[in-house]
Amino acid sequence: MxxxxxxxxxxxxxxxxxxxxxxxxxxxxxxxxxxxxxxxxxxxxxxxxxxxxxxxxxxxxxxxxxxxxxxxxxxxxxxxxxxxxxxxxxxxxxxxxxxxxxxxxxxxxxxxxxxxxxxxxxxxxxxxxxxAPGSAPVRSVAPPLATPRAGARHGVSIGLALVAVAALGAAAALWFARAPAPAQAPEAEQRSVPAAAEPSSAELAEAAISAQEAPLPADAIENVEAATEAAAAAARSAPPAPAPAPAVTQVAPVPAGPSRSDVAFFTGTWCQPYNGLTIVYEVIRTGADTVLTRVDHPQAAPWDVPSRIVPVAGGFEMQPVDEPVAADNTARFEIVDDSMMKLVFANGAVEDGSILRMRCDGRKD
Missing domain, CATH: 3.40.50.10140 (Toll/interleukin-1 receptor homology (TIR) domain)
Structure with missing residues (x-):
């Protein structure tokens, strides 16, 4: 279908x-x-x-x-x-x-x-x-976002709660680190040794005779021929030399990407559709369970939001790092797949999951 x-x-x-x-x-x-x-x-x-x-x-x-x-x-x-x-x-x-x-x-x-x-x-x-199971109709228009007041360095005020939710929600994506192409061990050089042509008994006898200063007696020639035939027979019955062992290629193991319960899953860039435009969130890990999110909104100057990432069943919660955690300053996201998450809780209320974050390259236009 x-x-x-x-x-x-x-x-x-x-x-x-x-x-x-x-x-x-x-x-x-x-x-x-x-x-x-x-x-x-x-x-x-x-x-x-x-x-x-x-x-x-x-x-x-x-x-x-x-x-x-x-x-x-x-x-x-x-x-x-x-x-x-x-x-x-x-x-x-x-x-x-x-x-x-x-x-x-x-x-x-x-x-x-x-x-x-x-x-x-x-x-x-x-x-x-x-x-997605249990999904709601998707809306591409996010709630209006206000620009935080100048000089604000920590947290988000209640009047800017939606801004914090949008920023915290996108504080999440890792373009999985790709391992370089595995280095291949050089193959062992294989040298081919041409097989020597087997001399005939007559050729060996002639060479032996020519090496002497004086001609050999007839019985000596016969002995040489007999010895040559015996040597040739022994060469024919000897087992062939073993073939060189094939080269073994060393393949480096490919590291697995971070799991969906790892904070590293959230580092990188996420995009959210907004009124035909795109909000971009660049997430940098700042600690074992903390990140800093740069929010690049098409209708406001960029701003930074620190947050704590807490794994929960099926996703993550984004919590403030500089004030007590409460329902109205916590956002929860459910992981749809490795490239998408949806907002399911924000500002103390259950969301319908129609606000989505997708992995992207950071471009807005």
Missing amino acids: ADVFVSYASADRDVAFRIVGYLEEQGIRCWVAPRDVGPGVEYGEAIIDAIGEARALVLVLSDQSNESQFVRKEVERAVSKTKPVLPVRIREVTPSGALEFYISSAQWVDAWKSPMEQHLLPLVAAIKAMG
Whole structure:
């Protein structure tokens, strides 16, 4: 079963398949026509079945898809089957007509800027969250974040609680340290020794005779021939020399990455979708159980937040390091997989898990 059905206008085929390729690189299974229409299957029937089996429909939105009756029908069938519709705008357009009716309240992804793949991060997060057990609908808009007052060095005030939660929540990711390519031991040099040609008895006899200053008697020649034949027979019956032992390649063991209960799991860079932009969190380990998070918000100057990382069942808690721990200054995150976490508790209240953090390279645009 596919994770998503991809709907697009035929004029946008190249861009649609580029989106499909990126999603499939992220481990998301896509159904897209005509690639996935089986031989001998009626085209319309295949589309209806694929929409029914997919978790969601990804709509490639452009001027052409706005006017396509086939795209409109596919979206209508997805809505009728209560499938989420995730529009991806590849042009700066708004849906018109029936499309506006069906997707006016849907979460949008704007991907017309280059590089397009970088702006598909919220789409990947939304689709992966749908596949997580007990997941809630994903919202890409995080709560408004206030900039902390100048000179604040420790903690976060109650008025900035949401900022602290966002920073603490992303205080977490390690691009696993990759071991260098294992060094290979040089192979033992194998030297081939050409086998000497076996001389004939006549050649040996002739060499022996020519080495003497005076000719040998006939019986001496006969003795030489007999000795030569005996030596040749002994050489033929001797066992062959053993072949050189093959070289043994030494392979260095590859170290395993940090476990999900290790604070090292959280060091590195995390990204959070925010109003079509991205909040970036760079996390540096400062102690056995403490980290410092640099929050790079697209609408505020960067700031630092210290926190303590405490492993809990299925994830971690982010606690303050310079004030007493309480429910309203603690955030809890549940690990979805090695590249994603979701917020499940903050500000003393249970969250729906729709705020996600994903591993990234630190870029915002």
